[in-house]
Amino acid sequence: MVSWNKGLTKQTSPSLLKTSQTMKFRGLDNFSMWRKKMKESGKIKDSYPSFVKGGNLAELMGVVLGDGHIWKYPRTEELSIFSNANNSGFVERYSNLVYKVFNKNPTVKKHSGENCIRIRIYEKNISKRLGVPVSPRKDKKIIVPNWILKDNRYIFRYLRGLYEAEGSYSVHKETYTYKFLFSNKNESMLENVYFLLNKIGFHPHLGTDKIQISRKDEVVSLMELIKFRKY
Numbered sequence: 001m002v003s004w005n006k007g008l009t010k011q012t013s014p015s016l017l018k019t020s021q022t023m024k025f026r027g028l029d030n031f032s033m034w035r036k037k038m039k040e041s042g043k044i045k046d047s048y049p050s051f052v053k054g055g056n057l058a059e060l061m062g063v064v065l066g067d068g069h070i071w072k073y074p075r076t077e078e079l080s081i082f083s084n085a086n087n088s089g090f091v092e093r094y095s096n097l098v099y100k101v102f103n104k105n106p107t108v109k110k111h112s113g114e115n116c117i118r119i120r121i122y123e124k125n126i127s128k129r130l131g132v133p134v135s136p137r138k139d140k141k142i143i144v145p146n147w148i149l150k151d152n153r154y155i156f157r158y159l160r161g162l163y164e165a166e167g168s169y170s171v172h173k174e175t176y177t178y179k180f181l182f183s184n185k186n187e188s189m190l191e192n193v194y195f196l197l198n199k200i201g202f203h204p205h206l207g208t209d210k211i212q213i214s215r216k217d218e219v220v221s222l223m224e225l226i227k228f229r230k231y
Contacts, residue, residue, distance in 0.1 A: 048124050053147045055157040056100050061132055062161020063094055065142060065189060069135040070127050077126040077134070081119040085110055089231025090164060095119045142188045144196065155196055160226040162193060167228060169219070180219040180228075183210040197222075 011017075051057050064070070068081040081098070083090045091108060098106045098121055106121040127133060133140045148154040168181045182193050193211050197204045202222060205212045213219050222228075 048129065051101055051129050055154055056097055057130075058148050058154040059157040059161040060094075060097050060101050061130060061148075062158045062163075063097075063165045064130065064132050064161070065137070066162045066165025066184070068132075068165070070130070070132060072127065072134050076122050076124055079106075079121050079123075079126050079130070083117045083119070085115045085117045089229075091117050091119065093231050094164075138185050140186070140188075142186060142192060144192050149199075152200060155200060156226050159193070159196060160228065162189075163226060163228055169223065169228065176216070178214060178216045178219040180213045180222060181210050185209055200225075 063081060064079065067083075068079060071078045071080075079098070081094050083094070095106055095108050098104075098119060102121060102123060104121060104123070106119050108117060108119050110117050131145055133142070144158070148158050163182055166183050168179075168183070170179045170181075171177065182190075184190055184193075190206060190209070190211055194204055194206045197211070197213070202213060202218050203215065205214065213222060
């Protein structure tokens with residue numbers, strides 16, 4: 001027997017919208033029993049504690065700041081990380097990293113008609129627990145947490161996430177020109193990366209929308225240090 005409201009939503013059905021508003025007004029929760037069973041089975045978390053501070057969290061923060069987005073909804077938040085569909089190493093690494101940090105498998109799906117793959121997860125308080133502001137972040141002040149600043153291992157992982165998302169490498173052998181770039185439109189992000197690179201012994205050049213390292217030995221050293229594009 002097919003339910004009369006199958007396929008309908010509050011946006012497409014005036015009757016469902018009215019029912020939803022009435023239940024909300026009366027404080028009724030039509031999904032309370034289902035939600036309780038899901039929590040008891042472990043399919044829905046009963047609490048959302050802070051993430052474990054370490055290399056995995058530092059790198060995930062970096063890649064989300066570089067090429068991820070966090071959207072806030074009334075009852076949950078969405079984290080999405082985007083990748084070129086041809087970069088299978090990136091997709092595998094960061095879908096696994098999301099699982100390690102959240103202890104929950106993300107959805108990995110190719111956009112219809114696009115050469116893009118989205119790694120996506122829904123959960124409560126993602127922005128606060130991850131330490132990354134909700135999108136858009138272009139004009140927001142980004143601060144590197146002290147627990148990352150105090151340990152070079154975490155700095156390397158943080159930088160790896162940022163560079164995997166927004167970094168590029170090029171070499172012109174005829175002129176012996178090497179370039180390792182980090183591009184971003186957020187001024188505080190550029191200042192953070194510039195500071196961190198200096199802190200670990202490099203000599204970057206800070207531009208209006210990018211940071212560049214041009215010394216061959218430093219380019220090779222930094223790429224090896226953060227394991228850039230090594231999946």
